[in-house]
Amino acid sequence: MDVAQAPSDSFSVVVVTGLSGSGKSTALNVFEDLGYFCVDGLPASMLPKLVALFLGKDSKHRGLALGMDLRQHDFLDQWNDAVQELSAKGIFVRVLFVEAKTETLMRRYATTRRPHPLESGELGLEQALLKERAMLAPLRKDAELVLDTTEYSIHDLRRMVQERFTAKEHVGQGMRVHIISFGFKYGVPAEADLVFDLRFLPNPYFVPELRPMSGKDAPVAEYVLKDEPGLTFKLKLLDFLQYLLPLYAAEGRYRIAVALGCTGGRHRSVAMSELLFATLHDGGYSVTLEHRHFNLG
Numbered sequence: 001m002d003v004a005q006a007p008s009d010s011f012s013v014v015v016v017t018g019l020s021g022s023g024k025s026t027a028l029n030v031f032e033d034l035g036y037f038c039v040d041g042l043p044a045s046m047l048p049k050l051v052a053l054f055l056g057k058d059s060k061h062r063g064l065a066l067g068m069d070l071r072q073h074d075f076l077d078q079w080n081d082a083v084q085e086l087s088a089k090g091i092f093v094r095v096l097f098v099e100a101k102t103e104t105l106m107r108r109y110a111t112t113r114r115p116h117p118l119e120s121g122e123l124g125l126e127q128a129l130l131k132e133r134a135m136l137a138p139l140r141k142d143a144e145l146v147l148d149t150t151e152y153s154i155h156d157l158r159r160m161v162q163e164r165f166t167a168k169e170h171v172g173q174g175m176r177v178h179i180i181s182f183g184f185k186y187g188v189p190a191e192a193d194l195v196f197d198l199r200f201l202p203n204p205y206f207v208p209e210l211r212p213m214s215g216k217d218a219p220v221a222e223y224v225l226k227d228e229p230g231l232t233f234k235l236k237l238l239d240f241l242q243y244l245l246p247l248y249a250a251e252g253r254y255r256i257a258v259a260l261g262c263t264g265g266r267h268r269s270v271a272m273s274e275l276l277f278a279t280l281h282d283g284g285y286s287v288t289l290e291h292r293h294f295n296l297g
Contacts, residue, residue, distance in 0.1 A: 012036075012063030013051055013091065014165065017139060018098035019132055020117055021105045023149045023157050024067055027098055030161040031065035033176075033254040035286075040067035044078035047093075048085045055091070069117065076138065096161070097136075097143035100150045102129050159251065175249040176286045178257045181215070181273040183265025183293040192259035196237065196272075201230050204267040214294065215270025224271045234272065238279055245285070265293030 016027050032038045118128040145164050180189050204210035204220045213220045225234050262268035270291055277289040
């Protein structure tokens, strides 16, 4: 059975498998956060059919990530047939295999109090783990990446998956940045990870011809950011965030909310948020923008 890595510019098909209790569900969640369409517990025989639904279409997803394990009947036979069928069509499956030491897996099962898929009246937990390890040995041999999660935290596992399955030249691409403009008199967004107070900037509200406008309008943005202190502030803030966000991404963060506030949430915070959104978007980030109190300020 030949399992090769798909070309980096193609629609990626990843199968997440390995020992029960080693972190497969967590790894699959990481792929979902990275923009993959994820299915857990998919029968191996259905793999070619699901791939066929996505290939050749304009999908918003980066690829497919599928969780598979031994609870399926004749899993290995179905797996071999599915991979051969896809290989014949020039589609190659990338396999991520997660595992951990037997003692660690036993401790995790003791904590969760869930039965192992192979455990039975005749087969205790330790024997079930050893049997599963032996049965999955051929699949492990063909894996592109084997991760031993014995000493891993959830954040360690997330970081390892991101490093392997996200292009290094786009270190922040797998992290979603949500920018929120808001008005302090209506409250700070509860979900904000970073909050910046822009009330020190010149306020267009007190300029009669600018008051009816918003931070989306060029005259307001120029008034707020073209001269000091706005000019220096915008340069320093953009530089700071472009330095900081890759560090968050490298640490395994998959989502971060940046909130910028002024008094009413219509002029200063909107102008800076629009500029930040455009800058990060041009930098290759997955970024969204929300003007929370725009119609209230």
